Amino acid sequence: AQTVTQSQPEMSVQEAETVTLSCTYDTSESxxxxxxxxxxxxxQMILVIRQEAYKQQNATENRFSVNFQKAAKSxxxxxxxxxxxxxxxxxxxxxxxxxxxxxxxxxxKGTLLTVNP
Amino acid sequence: DxxxxxxxxxxxxxxxxxxxxxCEQHMGHRAMYWYKQKAKKPPELMFxxxxxxxxxxxxxxxxxxxxxxxxxxxxxHLHALQPEDSALYLCASSQSPTSGTSTDTQYFGxxxxxxxx
Numbered sequence: 001a002q003t004v005t006q007s008q009p010e011m012s013v014q015e016a017e018t019v020t021l022s023c024t025y026d027t028s029e030s031x032x033x034x035x036x037x038x039x040x041x042x043x044q045m046i047l048v049i050r051q052e053a054y055k056q057q058n059a060t061e062n063r064f065s066v067n068f069q070k071a072a073k074s075x076x077x078x079x080x081x082x083x084x085x086x087x088x089x090x091x092x093x094x095x096x097x098x099x100x101x102x103x104x105x106x107x108x109k110g111t112l113l114t115v116n117p
Numbered sequence: 118d119x120x121x122x123x124x125x126x127x128x129x130x131x132x133x134x135x136x137x138x139x140c141e142q143h144m145g146h147r148a149m150y151w152y153k154q155k156a157k158k159p160p161e162l163m164f165x166x167x168x169x170x171x172x173x174x175x176x177x178x179x180x181x182x183x184x185x186x187x188x189x190x191x192x193x194h195l196h197a198l199q200p201e202d203s204a205l206y207l208c209a210s211s212q213s214p215t216s217g218t219s220t221d222t223q224y225f226g227x228x229x230x231x232x233x234x
Contacts, residue, residue: 035222043205045160045225091159095221103148103173105223107159 002027004094006108013082014116020067021077021111023092029053033095034068034075035105040088048090051075079113087115120144121226123208129232132198138229140191140208147213148172149191150223151183154205166191167213198233205230 003026013019025034036048051059051068058066063080079086092108121142130136140149148167152160165173166185180202182194191208209223 033221037225042227043230044227045207045209047222047224050222089157103150103165103167104162105160110157110159112157 002029002032002094002096002106004092004106004108006090006092006111008111009109010112010114012114012116013079015082015084017082018078018080019082019113021079021090021092021113023075023077023108025073025075025092025094025106027073027094027096029096029098031097033097034066035093035095036064036066036075036077037091037093038086038088039091039110040085045091049077082115084115084117087113089113121208121210121224123206123226123229125229126227127230127232129234130195130198131234132200134198135194135196137195138193138206138208138231140193140210140226141189142210142224142226143189144210144224145188145212146210146224147188148211148221149185150209150211151181151191151193152207152209152225154207154228156205160207164193195231198231200233203231203233 005024032053034051038046038048049061065078067076089110091110093105124139151163154160163177164183169185180197184192205228207228208226211223
């Protein structure tokens with residue numbers, strides 16, 4: 001079974017600075033998808049960014065980018081020019097592409113990001 | 118448009134009550150999901166419907182009864198709940214993994230905060 005580990009329960013960053021959230025995963029599969037979701041206090045889970053494992057190019061979405069290291073099974077999220085609205089719980093998630101498991105998202109435990117003004 | 122709506126936003130019920138949660142999406146997605154989320158924890162998958170048929174039941178107690186009347190609607194019927202069932206209930210939808218689309222990203226609704234007294 002796949003596992004996702006977020007080793008930083010909490011992180012903080014100053015407004016306008018850059019912060020990197022860590023995520024590692026364990027899988028024996030070669031093809032899969034990885035996601036970062038954001039859940040602010042308003043509680044809605046919002047997709048931040050996604051990465052297909054077969055793509056070597058790191059995904060970017062405005063101020064959000066990932067560092068995907070397939071061999072190391074690492075998928076970190078970098079937030080540039082942090083804004084107060086970035087404060088939230090961030091979940092890293094894995095999705096298989098095979099069989100019945102391809103419906104399931106395996107989540108990490110989350111990293112609570114605080115943005116200081 | 119990536120909107121998933123859920124009603125009600127908040128629900129308080131006694132252990133002998135019967136209530137229902139409702140989820141709706143108009144993105145043409147054919148897979149819909151129910152998750153349960155406790156505070157500061159990642160979501161836990163409960164049920165998956167694919168093409169209006171129950172595909173996955175993660176050994177959820179029978180006091181939770183899902184229903185998918187059509188491809189846009191998903192209900193969760195609640196009966197004889199316990200206080201430990203108090204949680205945020207999230208609905209999500211995605212294009213079915215069998216549809217041949219590449220990423221099949223899950224999009225979440227804002228959730229229903231359930232309190233069982």
